[in-house]
Amino acid sequence: xxxxxxxxxxxxxxxxxxxxxxxxxxxxxxxxxxxxxxxxxxxxxxxxxxxxxxxxxxxxxxxxxxxxxxxxxxxxxxxxxxxxxxxxxxxxxxxxxxxxxxxxxxxxxxxxxxxxxxxxxxxxxxxxxxxxxxxxxxxxxxxxxxxxxxxxxxxxxxxxxxxxxxxxxxxxxxxxxxxxxxxxxxxxxxxxxxxxxxxxxxxxxxxxxxxxxxxxxxx
Amino acid sequence: xxxxxxxxxxxxxxxxxxxxxxxxxxxxxxxxxxxxxxxxxxxxxxxxxxxxxxxxxxxxxxxxxxxxxxxxxxxxxxxxxxxxxxxxxxxxxxxxxxxxxxxxxxxxxxxxxxxxxxxxxxxxxxxxxxxxxxxxxxxxxxxxxxxxxxxxxxxxxxxxxxxxxxxxxxxxxxxxxxxxxxxxxxxxxxxxxxxxxxxxxxxxxxxxxxxxxxxxxxx
DNA sequence: TTGTAAATACCGGGATCACGGTATTTTTGG
DNA sequence: CCAAAAATACCGTGATCCCGGTATTTACAA
Numbered sequence: 001x002x003x004x005x006x007x008x009x010x011x012x013x014x015x016x017x018x019x020x021x022x023x024x025x026x027x028x029x030x031x032x033x034x035x036x037x038x039x040x041x042x043x044x045x046x047x048x049x050x051x052x053x054x055x056x057x058x059x060x061x062x063x064x065x066x067x068x069x070x071x072x073x074x075x076x077x078x079x080x081x082x083x084x085x086x087x088x089x090x091x092x093x094x095x096x097x098x099x100x101x102x103x104x105x106x107x108x109x110x111x112x113x114x115x116x117x118x119x120x121x122x123x124x125x126x127x128x129x130x131x132x133x134x135x136x137x138x139x140x141x142x143x144x145x146x147x148x149x150x151x152x153x154x155x156x157x158x159x160x161x162x163x164x165x166x167x168x169x170x171x172x173x174x175x176x177x178x179x180x181x182x183x184x185x186x187x188x189x190x191x192x193x194x195x196x197x198x199x200x201x202x203x204x205x206x207x208x209x210x211x212x213x214x215x216x217x218x219x
Numbered sequence: 220x221x222x223x224x225x226x227x228x229x230x231x232x233x234x235x236x237x238x239x240x241x242x243x244x245x246x247x248x249x250x251x252x253x254x255x256x257x258x259x260x261x262x263x264x265x266x267x268x269x270x271x272x273x274x275x276x277x278x279x280x281x282x283x284x285x286x287x288x289x290x291x292x293x294x295x296x297x298x299x300x301x302x303x304x305x306x307x308x309x310x311x312x313x314x315x316x317x318x319x320x321x322x323x324x325x326x327x328x329x330x331x332x333x334x335x336x337x338x339x340x341x342x343x344x345x346x347x348x349x350x351x352x353x354x355x356x357x358x359x360x361x362x363x364x365x366x367x368x369x370x371x372x373x374x375x376x377x378x379x380x381x382x383x384x385x386x387x388x389x390x391x392x393x394x395x396x397x398x399x400x401x402x403x404x405x406x407x408x409x410x411x412x413x414x415x416x417x418x419x420x421x422x423x424x425x426x427x428x429x430x431x432x433x434x435x436x437x438x
Numbered sequence: 439t440t441g442t443a444a445a446t447a448c449c450g451g452g453a454t455c456a457c458g459g460t461a462t463t464t465t466t467g468g
Numbered sequence: 469c470c471a472a473a474a475a476t477a478c479c480g481t482g483a484t485c486c487c488g489g490t491a492t493t494t495a496c497a498a
Contacts, residue, residue, distance in 0.1 A: 104363055104366060104367065105366070105367055107367065109360070109363065127356035128356075130356070130357075131357070131360055132355070132356025132357045132359060132360040133356055133359035133360040133362070133363045134356060134359070135359060136351070137346035137347075137349070137351025137352055137353060138349075138350070138351045140351060140352035140353070140354060140359060141328070141350055141351040141352040143352070143362065143363070143366065144323055144328065144352045144362075146366075147323060147324070147362065147365075147366060148323065148324055148326065150369070160443085160444060160445085161444090162444075162445065163444095170426065171430055172430070173422075173426060173427050173430055175424070175426075175484080175485095176484080176485075177483095177484080185445085185446070185447085186446075186447055186448080187447095188446085188447050188448050188449085189445070189446050189447060189448095191447095191448095191485090191486085191487090192445080192446075192447075192448095193445080193446090194485095194486090195486080195487070195488095196444095198486085198487090203392075204486075204487090205392075205394070205454095205485080205486075206425070206426050206485075206486095207389065207392060207394075207425050207426065207429055208392045210426055210429045210430055210433075211390055211391070211392055211429055211433065214429075214430065214433040214434065215433065379473085379474060379475085380474090381474075381475065382474095394454075394455095395454075395455075396453095396454080404475085404476070404477085405476070405477055405478080406477095407476085407477050407478050407479085408475070408476050408477060408478095410455085410456085410457090410477095410478095411475080411476075411477075411478095412475080412476090413455090413456090414456080414457070414458095415474095417456085417457090423456075423457090424455080424456075424484090425455075425456095
């Protein structure tokens with residue numbers, strides 16, 4: 001519950017979940033929600049896509065991952081294609097890093113475990129409607145870990161200002177010659193700088209230097 | 220409240236906040252918490268660092284960003300250096316993307332706005348103690364947006380399986396010759412594949428190809 | 439002031455790359 | 469089964485790179 005309260009008209013929530021029991025109890029719980037409706041509860045992405053084709057666009061989609069046929073992960077872009085404004089919340093028993101990663105990268109705005117209470121699911125729906133994201137603290141922690149580990153490995157190699165400058169231009173796709181012109185220095189000088197950079201980074205070619213700079217975020 | 224409940228012994232929470240009024244009311248609120256204690260509430264990072272030097276290590280640190288002297292962001296690594304196990308939660312009025320980004324990248328496990336209620340702060344503390352992360356849905360949404368936008372630009376260039384394989388080896392730092400050996404094919408063949416890759420990616424050198432592949436996450 | 443680091447510049451030779459062709463075999467989809 | 473796509477292979481030329489040197493000027497710190 002952030003920012004503006006969600007619009008008061010009825011919010012359509014769609015469910016895709018292959019387990020009959022959980023699906024029905026979930027549908028019942030959603031329907032009981034203050035301003036929520038759940039006209040469709042499907043057991044596969046295929047079934048849901050058929051409904052979306054008949055131009056029905058739910059505000060929120062609760063999506064399982066392990067499904068017969070198209071998986072929930074694979075389904076995300078398909079649903080987004082039909083209905084970009086639909087907010088997708090994953091609802092699954094799996095908390096593997098790469099599932100979380102893939103789901104969120106493909107545009108899911110929430111990731112909940114099935115252990116979540118109806119109350120938590122209800123609040124998550126309100127949150128994504130307000131433009132927020134919905135995840136349990138544990139999931140958020142995992143996201144954060146991926147986040148930091150991606151930005152973290154700032155190797156230090158004591159490059160001089162000039163060397164960093166040259167490295168930057170190199171990474172931006174300039175050849176040594178083109179680069180010498182840009183900096184108004186001799187090609188020989190570029191060569192010398194580059195030799196020093198190679199020595200400091202322990203590499204022996206431009207390829208290696210580019211790869212290392214980009215992989216370790218040296219710029 | 221995730222996973223195991225936090226240990227029942229008293230949790231030490233440290234506060235760094237320059238506004239006297241907010242600091243005192245926060246300290247009072249924390250101290251009132253079930254199993255929480257707040258022996259130190261500082262008005263600057265410098266003051267807090269002095270205390271940490273006298274080997275006091277709080278389990279949780281509530282940290283403001285705008286501070287006289289060392290900012291909260293700058294302080295994070297310093298605190299982590301003294302006490303790696305301390306969980307840091309940012310508590311600020313600013314929700315700029317780059318502040319969030321920097322704080323979380325430097326190891327903060329939570330990011331709350333000062334509009335948070337004592338109850339929310341209390342729960343956030345419990346969450347980080349259990350290894351989770353603490354953020355409001357709005358902040359989580361922003362994190363997610365940075366996350367996706369970093370992984371998103373998956374340009375599609377119709378590379379064949381073999382071409383991707385060659386591209387991968389190239390990125391891993393293999394020369395064309397070394398690469399031909401690895402794949403047990405002629406150097407000429409590698410050359411041909413590479414020519415096709417260049418055409419598809421619209422580049423004209425290995426450098427460009429490496430840069431493009433890494434920048435656009437083609438692998 | 440006296441080193442040391444940084445930035446600049448030059449040379450040559452051997453290795454590697456870019457790219458224009460051409461062409462055969464294998465895989466694959468309709 | 470047949471056409472298209474993919475993978476394989478070959479060649480030569482000019483461009484570019486890698487690396488071993490050497491050397492001068494500037495800047496800054498001891």
